[in-house]
Amino acid sequence: MATIDDILKSVGSLEKKIDEVSKDKEAGQEQVEKKLKELGEEQLKLGRQLLDVQQKSLAMPGQAPAVKSVGDMIVEGDSYKAMRAGQTRATKTFVDEVKREKAEAADPITTPTGGIVQAYRRPGVLPGTFRPFTIEGLLPSVAISSNSFEVLQEDESQYVENAAIVAEGGTKPTSSTGFKLLQGTIQTVANTTRITKQLLDDTPALAAYINLRLVYGVDLNVENELMTGDGTSGHLSGMLSDGNYTPHGVTALADLGGTGANLFDLILRAKTKITRAYNRPNCILLNPQDWETLCMLKDADGRYILGGPVTPADPRVWGLPVWTTEAVPESKFLVGDFYSAGMLYTRQGMTVELFEQDQDNVIRNLVTVRAERRMGFGIEKPSALCGGDFVLPTA
Numbered sequence: 001m002a003t004i005d006d007i008l009k010s011v012g013s014l015e016k017k018i019d020e021v022s023k024d025k026e027a028g029q030e031q032v033e034k035k036l037k038e039l040g041e042e043q044l045k046l047g048r049q050l051l052d053v054q055q056k057s058l059a060m061p062g063q064a065p066a067v068k069s070v071g072d073m074i075v076e077g078d079s080y081k082a083m084r085a086g087q088t089r090a091t092k093t094f095v096d097e098v099k100r101e102k103a104e105a106a107d108p109i110t111t112p113t114g115g116i117v118q119a120y121r122r123p124g125v126l127p128g129t130f131r132p133f134t135i136e137g138l139l140p141s142v143a144i145s146s147n148s149f150e151v152l153q154e155d156e157s158q159y160v161e162n163a164a165i166v167a168e169g170g171t172k173p174t175s176s177t178g179f180k181l182l183q184g185t186i187q188t189v190a191n192t193t194r195i196t197k198q199l200l201d202d203t204p205a206l207a208a209y210i211n212l213r214l215v216y217g218v219d220l221n222v223e224n225e226l227m228t229g230d231g232t233s234g235h236l237s238g239m240l241s242d243g244n245y246t247p248h249g250v251t252a253l254a255d256l257g258g259t260g261a262n263l264f265d266l267i268l269r270a271k272t273k274i275t276r277a278y279n280r281p282n283c284i285l286l287n288p289q290d291w292e293t294l295c296m297l298k299d300a301d302g303r304y305i306l307g308g309p310v311t312p313a314d315p316r317v318w319g320l321p322v323w324t325t326e327a328v329p330e331s332k333f334l335v336g337d338f339y340s341a342g343m344l345y346t347r348q349g350m351t352v353e354l355f356e357q358d359q360d361n362v363i364r365n366l367v368t369v370r371a372e373r374r375m376g377f378g379i380e381k382p383s384a385l386c387g388g389d390f391v392l393p394t395a
Contacts, residue, residue, distance in 0.1 A: 125209040134325040135226045141344035149345045151182040186347045190372035191217040197365045214371035227327040236377045245385035252393050268318050270335040270386040277383035279337035286333050288324040290390050334387035341384035348374035
């Protein structure tokens with residue numbers, strides 16, 4: 001019986017003959033093709049002999065039979081190759097128990113932890129939802145270096161206006177006014193978390209995202225405080241707190257002209273009050289749910305008052321832009337000359353710090369991350385804000 005080496009030598013010799021015949025310029029074309037055909041048949045026989053010897057050598061007595069994993073057997077099967085080529089949509093492989101590798105390290109049906117094939121990971125971090133911030137963009141701000149602030153404010157209730165035309169030699173009239181001191185303190189708004197030092201070192205993008213979430217939490221709290229803070233210890237006094245705005249004062253439908261009144265009339269009443277107090281209203285703040293209510297209002301013929309499904313309404317009412325924000329509670333609204341109404345006082349802007357020395361961080365390999373702001377807020381002209389309940393009286 002020929003060995004593998006003998007067959008390989010014959011194959012090498014045969015390849016030389018094929019090369020020589022191909023380069024024989026003296027022989028005719030017909031003679032060359034005949035010789036190449038004969039050598040090709042001989043090459044095919046040698047290939048079959050080589051395959052036969054290899055298969056027999058794998059099953060020789062005293063040797064373990066060749067084994068393959070189920071995965072190898074599947075991907076080498078004809079049906080699998082046909083599916084890869086798009087010739088079929090399904091594949092079935094019958095497993096040869098003699099040739100199957102029976103490893104006990106892993107279940108071939110269950111994917112081990114981490115996966116057999118490394119999954120594709122999208123770059124970066126898929127962010128969660130962040131609420132857009134609105135309120136701070138409406139208000140002026142100033143940086144201060146103290147932990148409190150004071151504003152000397154004219155008390156309009158004490159203002160007496162007596163200016164008049166005076167005849168020659170007549171006594172000049174006298175006007176008077178009073179002042180009051182508006183005071184406030186700086187509040188600290190903070191947010192903290194702890195992450196592992198390994199995360200900080202090995203996954204900087206994820207660590208940066210966590211920092212971003214902390215910053216967002218601080219700004220979210222500030223936004224809510226600017227609108228609804230109750231002014232008690234540790235809180236800002238928000239624009240919807242009592243005394244910081246002028247209520248619209250509508251208690252009956254008659255105040256808005258009778259039974260045909262709607263929510264648009266309520267907004268107009270608030271705008272008018274601000275204008276009559278010599279302010280210039282520049283924005284309307286609504287909860288998104290209440291803006292939807294406005295968009296759904298229809299006239300007596302069933303037509304939408306604001307645009308409609310085909311031509312969505314421009315977010316403007318009575319000439320003023322409408323800004324929607326979750327900072328405004330549902331069924332509340334506020335019309336304002338926001339630039340004149342109040343002032344933000346910034347003692348310390350947004351600061352993000354990392355600390356290893358905190359609690360048991362050292363022994364647990366943790367890092368504390370802290371984001372914080374120090375700021376205050378004061379309403380200086382309640383007459384520049386008007387609003388309240390965004391609900392029509394029942395009668």
